[in-house]
Amino acid sequence: MKINLKTFVLPFQYNVDKSLEYYKILEKLLNRNEYFVVGKNLIRSDALDKCLGKANFTADYLSKESLIVKVFRSCKSHAIIKNIETSRAMNIPGIEAIITARDIPGINQIGYALPDQPLLNDTKVHYIGDPIALICAQNEEAAQKAEESILIEYEELKSVFDISAALNPDSPLIHTDGNVAVTTKIRKGNIEKGFKNSNVIIEDTYWSPYQEHMCLETDGAYAFPDGTNKITVICESQSPHLVREKVAAILGWKLNQVRIIQALTGGAFGKKDDTGPILAAYAALSAKTLGKPSACIYDRIEMFKTTPKRFPAKFIYKSGADKNGNLTAIQVYITLECGAYANRAPFWLWRQTAHAAGPYEVDNVAVDGRAVYTNNVYGGSFRGFGNLALHFAVEQQIDKLAYELCMDPLDFRLKNVLKVGSRTTCDQILDHSVGIEKCLKSIEDASKWKEKRVPIKNGNTLKGWGIGCAYHGNSTSRSTPDWSAASLLMNIDGSFIYRTGICELGQGSPFGHVKIVAEILGANIESIKIEIPDTDSTPDSKPTHGSRGLMMGGTAAADAAIQLREKIIKIAAEMLDCSLKLVECKESYAYNKENLNKKIPFNEIAEELHIRGLNPGAYGFYASPKRNYDEETGLGINYSVYTFASTIAEVEVDTETGEISVLKIWPSMDVGKAIDPIIIEGQIHGALSQGIGFTLMENVQLHNGNILNPSFKDYIVPSAFDTPEVDDPILIEEAYKHSAFGVKGVGEPSIISIVPAIVNAIYHATGIRFNTLPITAERMHKALKEVKK
């Protein structure tokens, strides 16, 4: 869908001051100087059901009669399919259908950015696990037998398992247009001059590997026919409307023939953004072909082996600074490994390209990026979206420059960080909401950084402290239109239904919307019920990714609430017999600020609304301010706003075993406005574990395209024992003008600065730099041994 937002209009239709920016709602619209619910820690409305196990996830909806949809996959990493033989499998009792590419009624294509990914392959396979057929069976045993009975005749091709092999001119082509899927570029200032004016230059190469999300809930979708020309799918996703679009295209149907219900989702981290449409399409294909309810639920091993992971990437950095400690120039080459399909690679690569300088002002920048296919499992969305890997590299560069200049790494950062008026990597001028300096200063104090500049040796342990910074453009980049929507309905009893396509993935974003709504309406928070997203009734809020759920979706919620508030106030004013200005709403009562004795409950107002024939609903719509981008130079207004974060880590290294313990973390983040501090704290704590995992232990072990450790047993994620003490997170509130109460996204920014903080602390403790992750005990031990030699 292409939308051209020629002119940007603030979506206010009522008699609201047109110059109102959303961050001023409190003072300008609500005429208050204190919040009722925003900024307070409340118990989430979904907490009790989840604690009691009463919340329903996809697999909870399955009916007993549901067919099992099992994916038959390639055992080859690169091969031409000569023949698919399913007749033997079809004869197994309990097998209802075996669906291959030619049975797909619509378009056999599921690629996200590029049309390079068939839903089912019938000409070629590109990695071990590439889907070829769907087995629709009455039970697991039959499905398993059928899986063993399908025969594929392959003509094997040479495989490429790393980016350098793929870039070799003699390399076999994985897709027809060559092994480079996409390239990016930024040219700013004069790079030669920049390096000429540098007194120190640091050059290094970094490799950031795959990471698996390890969502607790495995992927699943359940589809059932709704009459003869409609299918409903209950599934996990991060964008029910994207799932609808993809499923309809595959079924060859109109959008209104597919209904997607987003079940509560047990962890996503980006994974479900990619797997949601695929599993929904599998289940829907079976339901349409056979007219029977059908479910596709992966187990851990299938999920691990076949679904997208964090894209690996290689960075070659050259960074310069002058003797006063000012950054002068950076030159960066990025090579992203797509794996078998491009999927999100163009966006991922662009994000890395656009953030390449880190949260610092650098006048001379040259970045070249390319995304390269291999025959490994493909990459996809994952919290941090390129910026985790990027900051692992850039923040070590910054650290190295500081040490080279004999400057304190924190002071060096303070000198160079983005401030109001600074220009980003892409030459975007930041005119407000830039809190990185405050973040740094606050954790400098909290951690007593200055007292911790000498590593401590104690017996066989070494202790050190490191710092990492991060910035992360919220939501979509470049000139891509960005908008969100929400709807709000006042029932006749004064309760509310709130609808958003922003998904509940454990993070609590929809609850944040409800707090915004409750604040603006003056409604009791318990009176607002969040409906699970259902494409038949929920507006398209665009995806729950890019840390946009609250920042974009919550602002659409504000827009809906502002509209409904207008009506409530108008009626209340008449019922209270006072002017509009005097009406205040609180805890689902309207009253006259000057005469507190008279209160009208919301149910009476709701009734009055209906009696008068006024629309009791509101549709909120919010579009980001227009951005722009120059294709030639890569410069422009890239993201409407950035979230900033910094972290200090204290680590201890056992010099005999190489074990690394993260002992303490001091986190800080510029969140714009903390709608719910405890949810942010939750994000930070979770991100910490995920960040420690990525830095110290998580290791997808690949051999010739085979994943050797596809389970919790051998893919090691941190346990509670690996979780450090966390100092109270410091939340800086540099409000963003165009979002509800000034809110910015926190989901991804919370993880990005953790990785470099730990890596830099390890350097501080041991004097050893690591250019690849994870830094396992074994790798550390080996490095220590080499130093001793």
Next chain:
Amino acid sequence: MKPLTGFNLVRPRTLQGALTLMATLEKTQPIAGGTDLIPLYREVQCEKTNLIDLSLINELNGITESLNCIVIGSTTTHTQILSNNLVAKHVSALHDSCSVLGSVQIRNRGTIGGNICNASPAADTAPPLLVHNAEVNISNQNNNRWIPLEELFKGPKLTVLQPDELLLKIKIPIDSDSASAFKRLGRRKGFTLSIVNAAAFVKREEGLIQNIRLSIGSVAPTPLRIKKVEEEFLGIEMSKRVLDEIGQACSDQVKPIDDIRGTAEYRRDMSNILIKRALNEAWRRTGGIIE
């Protein structure tokens, strides 16, 4: 999700009943806590198996003292062992190992019999039992025998147990003047299999090593007793240097391999470190200090 099919579960209430079933049914496999077996069944398809559940048999559960020995029934869980004072006092290496094995849930279900019959080279209770000279009682319907634990292990996941045999109990001699300790290294700080583990048993006479037994796991096809080193250092005066020599000597004796959890080289180096740490701790527990 792969279904768990292909087995038939039988739940005898007496040992005699279990042994009869083991002797008469086709393709039997005992199951205790199932914490090794069930994940295995998920991974590999099994032929029709009769699972003989041992968990209802009272005779196989519990810890008793008899004839200066501690006797532990095969279905005794790690949690039970952990809360037993006799073990804490006399077999501290075993207590150590049960305190770090798996997680609370795994310790509540997993049994000592299952841990050793599973015969993983990395089994955490094996090195402690080996340094305490444990013996195991094995039985089928007709015969009952005692063998040293060391002789039970034949290779990775292999034991000398015959298809109709059960392991009934484990006997550990009490040696009051001794002390022992266990150390391990995993890929994270908890809930994980060991890359290497080690146990040491010592008796001290003043500064002299009066008796010493050493064992290292996950560095050979079976958990190893390092007898060559034990003999070499018997009667020697303990010191920091001797401790280093013992560590080095042990790492020369192990035969590790590369696998998904670690390389042979790392395992060899860690054998040295862990055995030293275990021995140091055991020595400290005897009241000795190493300078």
